[in-house]
Amino acid sequence: MTAPLLVLTDFSPDADLALRHATALAALLKAPLLLLYVRRESLLDPEALTGSIRHLNEEQIAAAFAERTAGLSVPVVTESVNDRLPEALAAAVQKYAPALVVLGKPDTQQTPDQLVSTTALNLLRSTNTPLLVIPLPANDPVLPRHLLVALDGEPFSFATPPVGVQELLRELQPRLTVCHVASNAEAESVPAHDILAGSGLLDGLDLPVETHTVLDSDVPAGILRAATDVQADWLVLPARRRSFWGQLFNQSVTAQAVLHSSRPVLLLPTS
Structure with a gap:
């Protein structure tokens, strides 16, 4: 089952x-x-x-x-x-x-x-x-057709393969936009598409993937702006261990995105 x-x-x-x-x-x-x-x-x-x-x-x-x-x-x-x-x-x-x-x-x-x-x-x-x-407030449920995956520019992997999320992606067949928020100096240096591919999240899936770079010194605000720019239905964030071990909630980029997103946020715990 x-x-x-x-x-x-x-x-x-x-x-x-x-x-x-x-x-x-x-x-x-x-x-x-x-x-x-x-x-x-x-x-x-x-x-x-x-x-x-x-x-x-x-x-x-x-x-x-x-x-x-x-x-x-x-x-x-x-x-x-x-x-x-x-x-x-x-x-x-x-x-x-x-x-x-x-x-x-x-x-x-x-x-x-x-x-x-x-x-x-x-x-x-x-x-x-x-x-x-x-x-809350958010719209009543509509199956998402466009997901924004926000990456920090560093490779990530999963301690346990996210089989349930992969099955959900297989059924949804959404468009994916990979986003990196950067300063102008580093904007072209992050292979966000390759980082997503290397994570194993899309293994066995054939989904269209686009990239979107946002220049902003405020990373959480840049992520939320990117979601609006591309009209994403959901925001997807790999949640690194270091990003939620801090004692203060508002120190984490992940936390800030969860706090202020008007869209559903899918958090993927990484190894």
Whole structure:
């Protein structure tokens, strides 16, 4: 059976939007969904300070699951666990081996970056599974036909082949644009197309690949501008270990792109 797509939910509008996107992808892949709700009851949970945690009883959780899974076009398994989010996700990934984890992100454009949760990058630390972040507000799901792959100019590879992402690319057959943000001096020195080919991501796939260079000293802003320039549907970012080990979320190019992208962002953890 095709590996499932794992959707994290807290029954919020951004999580519901992520579920709709995941359902469209699962239908394309003929894959099931796993809808995971993580119950956090400790008053010492640091994320409780944001006011984002709702303490639901078993009956309320069952009703919320039923409301969201009614009428879905793909098989779905629901699970509720008590744990911190990274640990809960790591356990679910080990148990179900999902092809992709899908996560909704609330609208944080009016919130200072340093106050925004590091959830997405912390989840990458806890597992080696690609993570699709769906921002709110975002459009209702439309299968992406054009992906912008932003590279930093250095080769990358995968500790575990991203088989689920490769299968998704095989079914989508999207156009790919490889982007490198550079200063004028280095603009012509980065073989972005060769770096993507050398990563193994496109092995066995025959997809059209274009290149696009942006001259900008602000790399995250340049990446987002490139996505607008080429009218990409999704942004794809290889997430290097060093880019999300820092303590401050806003120090990472990857983090900045996740924070401010109005498009879905697919994060690919590299070795």
